[in-house]
Amino acid sequence: MxxxxxxxxxxxxxxxxxxxxxxxxxxxxxxxxxxxxxxxxTFTDMRDVDQTQDRAAYYTEDFDAGFGTWTAAIQNGSVGFEISNVGPANDAGSTFEIPTLLSSTPTNWVLLDSDSDGSSGQNEDATLTSANIDVSSFTTTLPLKLEFEQFFAEWEGQGGGGPEFDTLFVGISDDAGATWDEIIVSDGVGRQGRPNPELVSLNIAPYVVDYTQIQIRFRWRGQWAYGWQLDNVCIAELPQNDMTVSTVFRGDLVNSIMYSKVPQAQATEFVIGADVKNIGFADQTNIALDWEIFDPSMTSLGSGTSTATIASLSNGQNDTIWTNTGITPTTLGNYTVSITVNQTETDDATANDNMEDDYFELTEYEYAADxxxxxxxxxxxxxxxxxxxxxxxxxxxxxxxxxxxxxxxxxxxxxxxxxxxxxxxxxxxxxxxxxxxxxxxxxxxxxxxxxxxxxxxxxxxxxxxxxxxxxxxxxxxxxxxxxxxxxxxxxxxxxxxxxxxxxxxxxxxxxxxxxxxMQDYTSIDAEIAEDRFSIFPNPANEEIKVSISLTSSEQTVINVLDISGKIVRTMNLGMIQGDKNLSISLDGMNTGVYFVEMVNEDGTQVKKFIKN
Missing domain, CATH: 2.60.120 (Jelly Rolls)
Known part of the structure; x- marks a missing residue:
């Protein structure tokens, strides 16, 4: 063994x-x-960023017409910010793919491609700086937030701003760039399961006194890492109360695996969860999840509220809530899990409170994690x-x-x-x-x-x-x-x-x-000891070839059956003897397991094959 x-x-x-x-x-x-x-x-499931929240915006830039009033500069190395509509180069020879930013306005966006433009051992420092932005029309009592979409996967995963690390800085100035307050974002997030796009919201009220000459600066420090993609920079009101659902889970990612396809015989109770984040100004309290599960016909199987709660989250904090549902899938097909975050405070921007996951399929035999x-x-x-x-x-x-x-x-x-x-x-x-x-x-x-x-x-x-x-x-x-x-x-x-x-x-x-x-195909494969016909190629794509050799003249029929036993092709060959070769088109047949059946006076012989 x-x-x-x-x-x-x-x-x-x-x-x-x-x-x-x-x-x-x-x-x-x-x-x-x-x-x-x-x-x-690795990647999370791709989800759209909802840009329709009910809040006043005082400045926006989508970079669709280029940098506009923004200035890109390189202080060290050969890597800088550029305008792109194709994303990272993913040079030949790389065996992974850095994804293109899934911007909500995908005409153009900002790209810093450290992977393609950098080199080992070379420090990189680059900035992208706005011109003065006048938001003196800001009159509400709500604070301001800086918001932007990004994709960032962290290579080094150490942070701290050292020259050997890939570190992201967002700078705010209210004195025409004479001095800067900088916030390090996405530090220590690693590479696994990065959202695309990720909506970043920062409270900039503590850094601004003069609203007539705000400047924003994105600063990169790294050394041949993956890079940074940015789009849709916005200065807007920061809602007082705003919770959002970032990710939905099925099955505890520490204690089990979130499968995408599960055989019917292996089905277990839906245990679901979500990562939730406070992107509003005020602390949010008694945070819970409202959930509902729908079967393949979108009929509700049940709903409820998590017994587990988060006592409080401050601005920018996030945490995960899990809950049992008591629901086990029984009908074959895709299921939808809907989760909505709730809290004691009344949410001011409800568009981002809900997220659905429809990536789970109950199958007859197939088990998959991808x-x-x-x-x-x-x-x-x-x-x-x-x-x-x-x-x-x-x-x-x-x-x-x-x-x-x-x-x-x-x-x-x-x-x-x-x-x-x-x-x-x-x-x-x-x-x-x-x-x-x-x-x-x-x-x-x-x-x-x-x-x-x-x-x-x-x-x-x-x-x-x-x-x-x-x-x-x-x-x-x-x-x-x-x-x-x-x-x-x-x-x-x-x-x-x-x-x-x-x-x-x-x-x-x-x-x-x-x-x-998870199926015993040998019990279905009813071959007799002496092969009298063969099939090839196996697996097959466009057609299957059948070779028959009969020692006596026999009335012979060739059938092709799907996994359920349904005949999907049939050929009545009449009385044949000796060697005969024929081709059967697989056009219009779905991928999967099939069987070629030869029926004559001696009985039935079966060969299984795969349609790719």
């Missing part, structure tokens, strides 16, 4: 609970040599010498069942063509992940680029409480194939193997598109 060891630590919790692990061998945490390792950045739309790709582990490697997700088993197939999405890149791949299942025994089984090797083709490839595996029984690691792997080389990745997951839930077969985890993971199918 093969054993692959690494420290599980708190990861092996009781039942179906998962906790972050102190991995013995985790990667992408420090050092510029690893900065361009695969998938160093969120579907590729955002980056994994090719190999850092310092792995172009060796064999695999990557995948941890799956928590809540009910007895069977794993019969693994599916993974190849990167949409020519280098994935003509490469051998295979998938593996490993199971935790409490101290190590133990190799269970692997699929047959599969040689990729040009038509597999960017496609989901499903490979079968001998049925593996699992029981409630098992912790499974399903991985997609390649056999190394200078041009090894890559696997698409999509969506934020918790640290410790993404792992794989390196060239030594040691288990390695991603420090800041997004989920590989590696899924398991």
């Amino acid at each position: 093969k054993k692959i060891y690494f420290l599980l630590g708190a990861m092996l919790a009781t039942g179906a609970t998962f906790a972050q692990a102190p991995y013995a061998n985790s990667q992408y945490s420090t050092g510029h040599a690893q900065k361009h390792a695969p998938n160093a950045i 969120y579907g739309t590729p955002q980056s790709a994994f090719y190999n582990w850092a310092n792995n010498n172009d060796g064999a490697a695999s990557i995948g997700n941890v799956f928590l088993i809540t009910a007895d069942g069977t794993i019969g197939a693994i599916k993974a999405q190849l990167d949409d890149n020519v280098v994935v063509t003509d490469k051998l791949i295979s998938y593996q299942i490993l199971k935790s025994d409490g101290t190590a992940y133990v190799f269970e089984d692997e699929t047959d090797e599969y040689l990729t083709t040009v038509s597999d680029e960017g496609q989901m490839i499903t490979l079968f595996i001998d049925a593996i029984p699992v029981v409630a409480g098992d912790q499974i690691l399903a991985v997609a792997g390649h056999f190394g080389g200078a041009e090894s194939p890559g696997w698409e990745m999509a969506g934020r997951v918790s640290q410790g839930s993404v792992a794989g193997t390196d060239e030594t077969q040691a288990v390695v985890s991603l420090t800041d993971p997004s989920a590989p598109i590696v899924r398991i199918m």
Whole structure:
């Protein structure tokens, strides 16, 4: 029995609970040599910023016509602010992707591309400064806020303003730039799960006396980091009372994993939560969540208010609330979780009080942690010498069942063509992940680029409480194939193997598109001992070829069936004998598992295949 060891630590919790692990061998945490390792950045789900809040704005700049009255300058290095409508360069050779700012006004925005324009060991200092802004028309008793959209993923994660760190400063001056008050923003946020766009609101009232000559300055200090994207700078009234929902969770990200697809037999109660933030001026008290869950037909399954509350949040503070719902999904399809923050005070800007999550699907057999739309790709582990490697997700088993197939999405890149791949299942025994089984090797083709490839595996029984690691792997080389990745997951839930077969985890993971199918396909595959027909290629994209060899003349019918047993194609071949080859078009058929059935006087033979 093969054993692959690494420290599980708190990861092996009781039942179906998962906790972050102190991995013995985790990667992408420090050092510029690893900065361009695969998938160093992960992403939150993309959500629009609501700019329709009911508040008076005294100044706005969307940079759609360029810098306008703003001035960009470089004090040190070669990296500065520029106007962009395409986003970061993501230079060739990088195996991750820094996302483009999802601005609410996407014609142009401000970009500082340290990743592309910087170099290792070179300090960077740059500023973007406004001209004088006269907001003397400001007459209300409410304080002023500076608000802007940004995307920022922190490379160094240390902060403190040292020249070797990527640090963001927002400066305010009310004396024509003679003196500046600076606020460090997004310090220590790291790279994992960064919002896009992130709406930053700062109370500038403590820094302003003269409202006729305000200046704003964005200042960057770094050293070959990722960079900073900005848009829609606004000076507006800061509401007295304004809570917002920043992120919605399903399942505690410390003690479990937020899956996107769960098989019906593995469904458990919705445990939901949200990160909430006070973006108003006054302290907010007795903060709770109102929630409602809708089934695939958008029928409400129930609603309630969290019993847990936050006693108080001051301006700029945030915290997380969790609540049980008592609702377990039963109907196949997508569910919607709606969460609204409430507090004792009456909210002055209710447009940002609510957020919905509709990324959960109850499936028949499919188990997935990814969120579907590729955002980056994994090719190999850092310092792995172009060796064999695999990557995948941890799956928590809540009910007895069977794993019969693994599916993974190849990167949409020519280098994935003509490469051998295979998938593996490993199971935790409490101290190590133990190799269970692997699929047959599969040689990729040009038509597999960017496609989901499903490979079968001998049925593996699992029981409630098992912790499974399903991985997609390649056999190394200078041009090894890559696997698409999509969506934020918790640290410790993404792992794989390196060239030594040691288990390695991603420090800041997004989920590989590696899924398991919890169905025993061998029980469906009713083949007889002597093969009398064959199919190829498998998996197939556009057509499947069938080769038949009959020793006697027989009335023969070929059927193609979907996973439910429904016939989707049929060919009546009449009386045939000897060898016969035919092609069956797969046009109009959805991706998934199918069966080719040959029916004649000797009975029925079945072959299964995958439509990619």
